[in-house]
Amino acid sequence: MIQLTNVSKIYPNGARALVDITINIGKGEFVFLVGPSGAGKSTLIRLLYREEAPTRGQVVINNKNLVRLKDREVPYHRRNIGVIFQDFKLLPNKTVLENVAFALEVIGVSRREVQRRSREATEMVGLAEKEKSFSHQLSGGEQQRVCVARAIVNNPALLIADEPTGNLDHDTAWGIMDLLKSINKLGTTVIMATHAREIVNKMQKRVIAIESGRMVRDEEKGVYGNYA
Amino acid sequence: MLNTLRYILRETFNSVKRNPWLSMASILTVMVSLVILGFSTFFLINASNLAKTFESELEIAVFLQKNMTVQQIKDLQAKIEQLPGVASVLFISQDQALVEISQILGGDQSNIIADLGGTNPLPDKFTVKVIEAQDVPNVAGQLALPGVNKVRYGQEFIEQLLKFTEWLRWVGIVVIIAFAVASIVLISINIKMNVFSRRREIQIMKLVGASNSFIRWPFFTEGMILGLIGGGLAAIIVGFAYQWLVLYIQATVAFLPVVHNNLIFWQVITGLFLSGMAIGAIGSAISLRKFLQV
Numbered sequence A: 001m002i003q004l005t006n007v008s009k010i011y012p013n014g015a016r017a018l019v020d021i022t023i024n025i026g027k028g029e030f031v032f033l034v035g036p037s038g039a040g041k042s043t044l045i046r047l048l049y050r051e052e053a054p055t056r057g058q059v060v061i062n063n064k065n066l067v068r069l070k071d072r073e074v075p076y077h078r079r080n081i082g083v084i085f086q087d088f089k090l091l092p093n094k095t096v097l098e099n100v101a102f103a104l105e106v107i108g109v110s111r112r113e114v115q116r117r118s119r120e121a122t123e124m125v126g127l128a129e130k131e132k133s134f135s136h137q138l139s140g141g142e143q144q145r146v147c148v149a150r151a152i153v154n155n156p157a158l159l160i161a162d163e164p165t166g167n168l169d170h171d172t173a174w175g176i177m178d179l180l181k182s183i184n185k186l187g188t189t190v191i192m193a194t195h196a197r198e199i200v201n202k203m204q205k206r207v208i209a210i211e212s213g214r215m216v217r218d219e220e221k222g223v224y225g226n227y228a
Numbered sequence B: 001m002l003n004t005l006r007y008i009l010r011e012t013f014n015s016v017k018r019n020p021w022l023s024m025a026s027i028l029t030v031m032v033s034l035v036i037l038g039f040s041t042f043f044l045i046n047a048s049n050l051a052k053t054f055e056s057e058l059e060i061a062v063f064l065q066k067n068m069t070v071q072q073i074k075d076l077q078a079k080i081e082q083l084p085g086v087a088s089v090l091f092i093s094q095d096q097a098l099v100e101i102s103q104i105l106g107g108d109q110s111n112i113i114a115d116l117g118g119t120n121p122l123p124d125k126f127t128v129k130v131i132e133a134q135d136v137p138n139v140a141g142q143l144a145l146p147g148v149n150k151v152r153y154g155q156e157f158i159e160q161l162l163k164f165t166e167w168l169r170w171v172g173i174v175v176i177i178a179f180a181v182a183s184i185v186l187i188s189i190n191i192k193m194n195v196f197s198r199r200r201e202i203q204i205m206k207l208v209g210a211s212n213s214f215i216r217w218p219f220f221t222e223g224m225i226l227g228l229i230g231g232g233l234a235a236i237i238v239g240f241a242y243q244w245l246v247l248y249i250q251a252t253v254a255f256l257p258v259v260h261n262n263l264i265f266w267q268v269i270t271g272l273f274l275s276g277m278a279i280g281a282i283g284s285a286i287s288l289r290k291f292l293q294v
């Protein structure tokens, strides 16, 4: 489903964020992306939903080469991908339900469908009772779950999460992990960048480790490793 | 499609609600610009009407030699009427000329003749009107026919008037263009500020896969609606002010010809309305052209 071939990314300021990365990820996999802070995890994720383009190499998702994607095709590519952002990226003046519905409205889904599907997603993340709350009235974990609901409301084939448990306490973090696991069971490919050693070690999923932009390890049922 | 339309209208409304001052500023700038545009237009229409009125009243005086027979005068009149550019030729005999003068001076004809030494010193003359004011010097040059003593016309006055109306037209056009550009710039700044205040929302829209046109449309319609409101207000202000001004001028300086033509009036008013919309559309198009990269 995802093929990165000899991918390098050098930012305009000269930072070498990724160096010659080659990865294949199949449909329905659950993959952890680990590595110390500044290793290049977020950069790799940004390549997948085309917020950034690689400096060298090819990124192919669902047989679409993102390097050759035209600007006006980018939105349609993103509609197949759900992204859970580390900083949530919720709209403060919208309610939980509106934030989730937003992702459907802006791609032109009919009103009734928007209502039905955003309710469904909000229920799935366990926020049905808070659907009328504004995002600033929610706890960090709840906000993160709104973000998950918004990422999955469009039934994407690929779900990407950038440190989705970063600021959460142990129980809340596992709540999010349970959500991701169940979404993955339904057939969605999940890629998750993380710092959470305990979670990676317990989940027993594929682990790809990056250090200073280089891929240093790719293991099935891997462990976190010796990072901070 | 319908969902998208509903979304656009709701977003436009929300944005006006969210930034009432910004929206008000946009509307006011468009309004002020178009009020000036409206008044310049009416001023220009009237100026050119005034110029035309004067131009059409310009005539050439052709003084005849003494002792011409009635037949000679008739032949000469026929010849002048044949000249290209001539609209009409009116014969005024020396007796008629004397009547005119005595009316102006307010005295008795015989007294005037007596004062002038017993004979009527005025020559017979033709009053020649031309079709196009700028042809006056040209036509006058062709009037040096046998039997013609002198040709007189207000050459300098005509030339100055023509120069002035021409100048007025250009100044009007420049002023109108300057103000149109100013209001376009202001609208585009306002839309840019709107975009800026909603950049977070826009970023998220992009990340969840909204197409660029989908993001652009609400801003575009917003600019258009703001321009439309500004244009509408300007149309109302200019419309009422002009009606009032026409009545006022007619009541006080009655001889000044003012254009009071319903068709022209409504054309200008509709024009202001549409210009508002166009200014809004152009302004937002300019501000939205570049901001949507990524």
Ligand SMILES: Nc1ncnc2c1ncn2[C@@H]1O[C@H](COP(=O)(O)OP(=O)(O)O)[C@@H](O)[C@H]1O
Binding pocket: A011, A012, A013, A015, A016, A017, A035, A036, A037, A038, A039, A040, A041, A042, A043, A044
């Ligand atoms: N937008 C950017 N512009 C310039 N350099 C960047 C940018 N984003 C990240 N970097 C640099 O690229 C490297 C990798 O960053 P990042 O992908 O955020 O790592 P991680 O997510 O693993 O912490 C770092 O050295 C960082 O400073």
Ligand SMILES: [Mg+2]
Binding pocket: A041, A042, A043, A162
């Ligand atoms: Mg990161």
